[in-house]
Amino acid sequence: MAIDGILAKRLDNFVSLDPDEHALLARLTSERVRRSAARTDIVREGEPTHVLRLFLSGWACRYRTLEDGRRQILAFLLPGDLCDLNNYVLSELDHSIGALTPVQYVEIQHDRVAQLMADRPRLAQAFWWHMLTSLSIQREWTLNLSRSAFERIGNLFCELFFRLRAVGLTQGRRYDLPITQIEMAEATGLTPVHVNRTLQEMRSEGLIILKERVLDIPDIAALQQAVLFSPTYLHLRLAAASSSATMGARQVAESG
Amino acid sequence: MAIDGILAKRLDNFVSLDPDEHALLARLTSERVRRSAARTDIVREGEPTHVLRLFLSGWACRYRTLEDGRRQILAFLLPGDLCDLNNYVLSELDHSIGALTPVQYVEIQHDRVAQLMADRPRLAQAFWWHMLTSLSIQREWTLNLSRSAFERIGNLFCELFFRLRAVGLTQGRRYDLPITQIEMAEATGLTPVHVNRTLQEMRSEGLIILKERVLDIPDIAALQQAVLFSPTYLHLRLAAASSSATMGARQVAESG
DNA sequence: CGTGCAATTGATCCATTTCAAGGGCCGTGG
DNA sequence: CCACGGCCCTTGAAATGGATCAATTGCACG
Numbered sequence: 001m002a003i004d005g006i007l008a009k010r011l012d013n014f015v016s017l018d019p020d021e022h023a024l025l026a027r028l029t030s031e032r033v034r035r036s037a038a039r040t041d042i043v044r045e046g047e048p049t050h051v052l053r054l055f056l057s058g059w060a061c062r063y064r065t066l067e068d069g070r071r072q073i074l075a076f077l078l079p080g081d082l083c084d085l086n087n088y089v090l091s092e093l094d095h096s097i098g099a100l101t102p103v104q105y106v107e108i109q110h111d112r113v114a115q116l117m118a119d120r121p122r123l124a125q126a127f128w129w130h131m132l133t134s135l136s137i138q139r140e141w142t143l144n145l146s147r148s149a150f151e152r153i154g155n156l157f158c159e160l161f162f163r164l165r166a167v168g169l170t171q172g173r174r175y176d177l178p179i180t181q182i183e184m185a186e187a188t189g190l191t192p193v194h195v196n197r198t199l200q201e202m203r204s205e206g207l208i209i210l211k212e213r214v215l216d217i218p219d220i221a222a223l224q225q226a227v228l229f230s231p232t233y234l235h236l237r238l239a240a241a242s243s244s245a246t247m248g249a250r251q252v253a254e255s256g
Numbered sequence: 257m258a259i260d261g262i263l264a265k266r267l268d269n270f271v272s273l274d275p276d277e278h279a280l281l282a283r284l285t286s287e288r289v290r291r292s293a294a295r296t297d298i299v300r301e302g303e304p305t306h307v308l309r310l311f312l313s314g315w316a317c318r319y320r321t322l323e324d325g326r327r328q329i330l331a332f333l334l335p336g337d338l339c340d341l342n343n344y345v346l347s348e349l350d351h352s353i354g355a356l357t358p359v360q361y362v363e364i365q366h367d368r369v370a371q372l373m374a375d376r377p378r379l380a381q382a383f384w385w386h387m388l389t390s391l392s393i394q395r396e397w398t399l400n401l402s403r404s405a406f407e408r409i410g411n412l413f414c415e416l417f418f419r420l421r422a423v424g425l426t427q428g429r430r431y432d433l434p435i436t437q438i439e440m441a442e443a444t445g446l447t448p449v450h451v452n453r454t455l456q457e458m459r460s461e462g463l464i465i466l467k468e469r470v471l472d473i474p475d476i477a478a479l480q481q482a483v484l485f486s487p488t489y490l491h492l493r494l495a496a497a498s499s500s501a502t503m504g505a506r507q508v509a510e511s512g
Numbered sequence: 513c514g515t516g517c518a519a520t521t522g523a524t525c526c527a528t529t530t531c532a533a534g535g536g537c538c539g540t541g542g
Numbered sequence: 543c544c545a546c547g548g549c550c551c552t553t554g555a556a557a558t559g560g561a562t563c564a565a566t567t568g569c570a571c572g
Contacts, residue, residue, distance in 0.1 A: 062395070064395075064399060066399075066402070066484055067484055068484070070402045071402075072398070072399050072401060072402045074395045074398055074399070075395075090385065090388050090491055094395075094491075095395065129346065131387075131391075132346050133346075135387075135390065135391045135394060136350060138391060138394040138395055138398060139318070139320075139330050139331075139351065139394055141398045141401075142328070142330055142394060142397045142398045143320060143322075143328050143330070144401055144445075145328060145397075145400055145401060145444065145445025146322070146326045146328045146442075146445045148559080148560095149560070180517090180518060180519090181518070181519065182517095182518075186402075188401065189400075189402045190560075190561090191560070191561055191562080192518090192519090193520085193560090193561075193562080193563095194559085194560055194561070196518095196519065197520090197521090197560090198560095199519095228322055228323055228324070232350050233350045235346055404527080405527075405528070436549090436550065437550075437551070446528075447528070447529055447530080448550090448551090449529075449530080449531095449552090449553090450527085450528055452552065452553090453528095453552090453553090
């Protein structure tokens with residue numbers, strides 16, 4: 001899938017865009033592509049930012065570091081994700097954004113976004129949807145407070161599966177998971193050691209196959225059930241998101 | 257403080273509204289006041305909602321219940337807070353909203369909000385600010401994943417202090433905290449038993465005085481420092497919100 | 513060939529949970 | 543007026559999920 005269609009693909013999860021709107025998005029995202037190396041910051045806490053960023057490839061994350069060094073990953077930013085849609089209202093960021101892998105992204109001036117939203121109500125709605133979805137995801141992450149280690153990691157894997165699939169970045173039951181166990185730990189609020197042991201537990205139960213940064217989920221429905229995951233909070237279009245997943249799961253369950 | 261000025265007071269934390277805008281808000285919030293009894297649901301998960309709600313008095317919360325009964329409080333809704341600004345985009349809620357105490361609120365039709373935002377860019381910005389602030393708060397709550405019980409509860413108390421003060425609901429160092437320890441547990445992801453013991457620890461360290469649903473924080477700066485709380489994520493106007501607090505912090509740091 | 517980082521394993525420790533029970537307060541009903 | 547049940551807070555003792563500390567392996571890279 002061409003990189004320049006990824007925003008359209010992402011927003012398409014909410015509204016059906018017409019060719020005209022597709023063209024507008026394509027133009028918007030044909031700016032000079034920027035790159036950041038793995039493990040470098042894209043925006044640092046406290047910095048004023050003036051642009052909206054659209055991620056084209058690679059993984060990034062929002063994170064905050066506490067004074068004593070603990071780091072918490074607040075969200076994963078995947079291809080097709082926007083960030084800092086906000087800061088034409090709030091002028092500075094209260095957390096940082098860092099690249100986990102090499103990433104490509106484009107920067108879009110806020111006034112162009114504002115213009116687009118004013119001209120195209122449907123695109124405006126799509127942007128709102130994107131923002132509200134991040135909020136919804138953030139809420140789901142706070143649910144981790146009452147989840148066990150097993151559930152936290154399982155939920156993370158499920159979420160990533162559905163989000164990546166929505167932009168065409170899964171291969172069947174598999175997807176690239178280019179993050180370390182340390183980063184999984186930072187995202188879930190666990191210790192790397194404990195993440196490791198929990199992964200082994202999930203492996204031994206046959207729920208996942210994780211090897212060389214590729215995650216294979218033999219039976220997504222089984223995993224969902226084991227960790228009480230439900231994808232509704234992602235607000236993906238049902239037709240695309242759930243049906244084939246549950247179908248796939250059913251097939252696997254039958255064949256396995 | 258008059259209840260009908262509370263939204264203006266809240267939004268004033270971000271932009272200075274002129275008398276005209278104050279009047280508009282006053283008209284908007286003069287709808288029939290609705291009431292919900294303590295411990296009842298205002299909106300239930302999955303229900304479609306068509307209105308924006310503004311809370312006038314009492315405490316409510318967003319929460320989600322997992323299949324096995326665990327309940328997680330996702331946010332506290334205080335007087336002056338809006339909820340469901342979202343759902344003119346997302347049509348149904350993925351969590352519930354419940355009253356913790358008797359609450360009063362007004363319902364505002366979405367088209368009136370849309371109209372207002374179209375006519376008054378400054379109000380539109382203020383609404384955006386409100387929404388982005390909730391997102392920011394939600395991020396801060398996910399930070400609890402890497403915080404200890406002591407820090408979680410302390411952070412909660414600090415957040416509530418600053419938020420309540422921003423709408424004039426603190427009395428000096430004190431404020432009404434009309435929730436049970438069980439609810440604190442649900443908000444922080446801890447056990448009621450452990451919340452109880454942690455509260456006693458905070459009391460014994462002289463950080464809080466909590467009696468008969470009134471919380472007294474003798475030295476807010478000391479508490480902030482003890483639990484690594486910083487109010488920036490609330491995006492309150494600095495003049496009103498943080499200056500006195502950070503000044504206090506500096507004093508304590510020097511004297512301690 | 514060393515250096516560094518990610519994954520793994522073992523042993524121990526501790527924060528938090530779980531289970532269980534008692535006390536205070538309050539509204540209700542006999 | 544007192545007895546009762548219900549809810550909230552409190553306390554104790556025991557169990558455990560997850561943290562901490564420490565060390566080993568494997569692999570990629572200069």
